[in-house]
Amino acid sequence: xxxxxxxxxxxxxxxxxxxxxxxxxxxxxxxxxxxxxxxxxxxxxxxxxxxxxxxxxxxxxxxxxxxxxxxxxxxxxxxxxxxxxxxxxxxxxxxxxxxxxxxxxxxxxxxxxxxxxxxxxxxxxxxxxxxxxxxxxxxxxxxxxxxxxxxxxxxxxxxxxxxxxxxxxxxxxxxxxxxxxxxxxxxxxxxxxxxxxxxxxxxx
Amino acid sequence: xxxxxxxxxxxxxxxxxxxxxxxxxxxxxxxxxxxxxxxxxxxxxxxxxxxxxxxxxxxxxxxxxxxxxxxxxxxxxxxxxxxxxxxxxxxxxxxxxxxxxxxxxxxxxxxxxxxxxxxxxxxxxxxxxxxxxxxxxxxxxxxxxxxxxxxxxxxxxxxxxxxxxxxxxxxxxxxxxxxxxxxxxxxxxxxxxxxxxxxxxxxx
DNA sequence: AAATAATTTATTGTCGACAAAAAACAGCGT
DNA sequence: ACGCTGTTTTTTGTCGACAATAAATTATTT
Numbered sequence: 001x002x003x004x005x006x007x008x009x010x011x012x013x014x015x016x017x018x019x020x021x022x023x024x025x026x027x028x029x030x031x032x033x034x035x036x037x038x039x040x041x042x043x044x045x046x047x048x049x050x051x052x053x054x055x056x057x058x059x060x061x062x063x064x065x066x067x068x069x070x071x072x073x074x075x076x077x078x079x080x081x082x083x084x085x086x087x088x089x090x091x092x093x094x095x096x097x098x099x100x101x102x103x104x105x106x107x108x109x110x111x112x113x114x115x116x117x118x119x120x121x122x123x124x125x126x127x128x129x130x131x132x133x134x135x136x137x138x139x140x141x142x143x144x145x146x147x148x149x150x151x152x153x154x155x156x157x158x159x160x161x162x163x164x165x166x167x168x169x170x171x172x173x174x175x176x177x178x179x180x181x182x183x184x185x186x187x188x189x190x191x192x193x194x195x196x197x198x199x200x201x202x203x204x
Numbered sequence: 205x206x207x208x209x210x211x212x213x214x215x216x217x218x219x220x221x222x223x224x225x226x227x228x229x230x231x232x233x234x235x236x237x238x239x240x241x242x243x244x245x246x247x248x249x250x251x252x253x254x255x256x257x258x259x260x261x262x263x264x265x266x267x268x269x270x271x272x273x274x275x276x277x278x279x280x281x282x283x284x285x286x287x288x289x290x291x292x293x294x295x296x297x298x299x300x301x302x303x304x305x306x307x308x309x310x311x312x313x314x315x316x317x318x319x320x321x322x323x324x325x326x327x328x329x330x331x332x333x334x335x336x337x338x339x340x341x342x343x344x345x346x347x348x349x350x351x352x353x354x355x356x357x358x359x360x361x362x363x364x365x366x367x368x369x370x371x372x373x374x375x376x377x378x379x380x381x382x383x384x385x386x387x388x389x390x391x392x393x394x395x396x397x398x399x400x401x402x403x404x405x406x407x408x
Numbered sequence: 409a410a411a412t413a414a415t416t417t418a419t420t421g422t423c424g425a426c427a428a429a430a431a432a433c434a435g436c437g438t
Numbered sequence: 439a440c441g442c443t444g445t446t447t448t449t450t451g452t453c454g455a456c457a458a459t460a461a462a463t464t465a466t467t468t
Contacts (some may be wrong), residue, residue: 011272012421037450047423048450049253056257060264062358068215069429069450082352085300086359089293096289148286154266155290155362216451241420251453252420273420273459 016044017054024063024074025164026130031076035064062162077166090159091203094140095196097147098183103190105146113142113184117177124173132176133164139180163203220248221258228267228278229368230334235280239268266366281370294363295407298344299400301351307394309350317346317388321381328377336380337368343384367407 010018020040023029035055037048044051055072058064066072078086105113116139123131137160144156179202186195214222224244227233239259241252248255259276262268270276282290309317320343327335341364348360383406390399 038448049422052450053256053260056260057264060261060358062355065354070431071450078355081300081304082355085297089296089359092293092296093289096285100285150269151266151282151286154264155293158359240418242418253452256420275420275460 012046013050013053013057016040016050017057019044020054020058021063021161022130022134024058025133025161029074031074031165033074035072035074037071060158062158063165075165078162083163083166086159086162087203090156090163091200093152093156093159094144094199094203097144097152098187098195098199099192100147101143101187102192105187109146110184110188113139116142117180117184120180121177124176136176136180137164143183216250217254217257217261220244220254221261223248224258224262225265225267225365226334226338228262229337229365233278235278235369237278239276239278241275264362266362267369279369282366287367287370290363290366291407294360294367295404297356297360297363298348298403298407301348301356302391302399302403303396304351305347305391306396309391313350314388314392317343320346321384321388324384325381328380340380340384341368347387 020029029035037051037055040051041048055064055066059066059072063075064072065075077083116135120132120135120139123129123135140160141153141157145153179198182198183195183202186192186198224233233239241255241259244255245252259268259270263270263276267279268276269279281287320339324336324339324343327333327339344364345357345361349357383402386402387399387406390396390402
C-alpha cells in the first residue's frame with residue numbers, strides 16, 4: 001500500500017495544552033494574563049480537572065507561573081542573562097542530538113523531515129505565523145526525539161517555550177526554510193560539523 | 205529579637221512530592237515500579253486528585269514516566285551519553301549561578317548557607333543518607349534560587365533528579381562537606397573562578 | 409492442552425459538588 | 439478623604455462517584 005502519513009493521536013489534555021501554548025506564544029494571552037480555571041473549562045467544554053492538569057504542565061514548561069491558592073498567569077520575559085543561558089543550553093542539546101544522530105537517518109526519516117519543511121514553506125506562503133512556529137518546533141523536536149526520545153524532548157522543550165515567549169519574532173520567509181534546509185542537507189551528507197553549525201545558526 | 209530560622213511552609217502537594225522523591229531516590233521504589241493512585245491516596249490519607257497532580261509533576265521532573273491511560277512508573281537510568289550531557293548542562297547552570305551571585309551574598313545569606321552545611325555534617329554523622337541527599341540538594345538549590353529564582357530552579361531541578369536516580373552513590377563523609385565548604389569559601393572570598401571550579405568538581 | 413475470544417476486575421480519566429482560601433467590596437472610625 | 443475591619447463574593451483545593459480504558463481471568467474452540 002502507499003506510505004500513509006503518520007497521524008498522531010493526541011490525548012485531550014495534550015490538545016488543550018497545544019491550544020493554550022499557541023494562545024500564549026501568539027500573544028493572545030499577553031504576560032501576566034491570569035488564567036481562570038472555570039473559564040477555560042467552559043471554553044473547552046469540559047470540567048476543571050483536566051484544565052488543572054494542563055496548567056500544571058505549562059507551569060513546568062515555564063510558560064505559566066502559579067502560586068499556591070492564587071492561580072496561574074502567563075509568565076513574562078526573562079532578563080537578558082537568563083535568556084543567554086537558555087540559548088546556550090538549548091544549542092548544546094541540539095548539537096548533542098546532531099552528534100547522536102550522525103549517520104543513522106533512514107530514507108523514511110529523511111522523507112518525513114522533508115515533508116515537514118514543505119509544510120513549513122506552505123505555512124509561510126499562507127502567512128500563518130502561528131503555524132510556522134509550530135512546524136518550526138516540530139522539525140527540531142523530530143531530531144531531538146530521534147536522538148534522545150521523550151526523555152530528551154522533556155528537558156529540551158522548556159527552553160524552546162521560554163525562547164518563543166521572549167521574542168516572538170517572525171523569521172523572514174526565505175531565511176527560515178533555508179536555515180532548516182541547511183541542517184537537513186548537512187545531516188544527509190553525514191557532515192556533523194556542518195550540521196552543528198547550521199543548528200547553532202538557527203537558534204538565536 | 206534573635207534571628208529565627210526560616211521555616212518554610214510547604215503545600216500538601218509539595219510535601220507529598222518530597223516524600224515520593226525520597227522514596228524513589230533512596231531506592232525504596234526501584235525503577236519500573238508502578239505507582240497506583242488509589243494506593244498512594246490511602247497512604248497519605250487524601251483523595252486521588254492531589255496525588256495525580258504530584259505524579260504529573262514528578263513526570264515532568266523525569267523521575268516518573270507515564271503513558272496515557274496506563275499510569276506512571278519509576279523511570280530507569282539513562283544511557284551514558286545522556287548522562288554525560290546532563291552533567292554538562294547542570295554544571296553550566298551552576299557555574300552561571302556562581303557568576304551571577306559573584307559578590308552579592310549578604311551576611312545573612314552566608315550564615316544560612318553555613319547552617320545548611322552544619323546540617324549536612326549532622327546528617328552524615330547520623331548516617332542518614334536520604335537526609336544527606338536532601339540537604340546536599342538544598343545547598344545547591346539555595347544558590348540557584350539566589351541567582352535565578354524559581355525560574356532557574358525549575359530548569360535545573362530535573363537534571364539533579366535524573367542524576368540522583370542514575371547513581372545513588374553515597375559520597376564519603378569528609379569529602380561531601382569539604383566539597384561544599386570549598387564552594388562557600390570561594391564565594392565568601394569573592395573568587396568566582398575558584399568557586400566555579402569547586403562547583404564543577406562537586407557535580408559528577 | 410494451547411490459543412483465542414468473551415467476561416470480569418482493576419485502574420485511570422472525568423465530572424459535579426463541597427470546603428478553604430484569596431480577592432473584592434462595604435461599612436466604620438479617625 | 440484615607441485607612442482599617444468585617445463581610446460578601448469569587449476562585450482555587452479537595453473529595454467521592456461515575457465513565458472509559460486497560461489488565462486479568464475465565465470460557466470456548468480447535
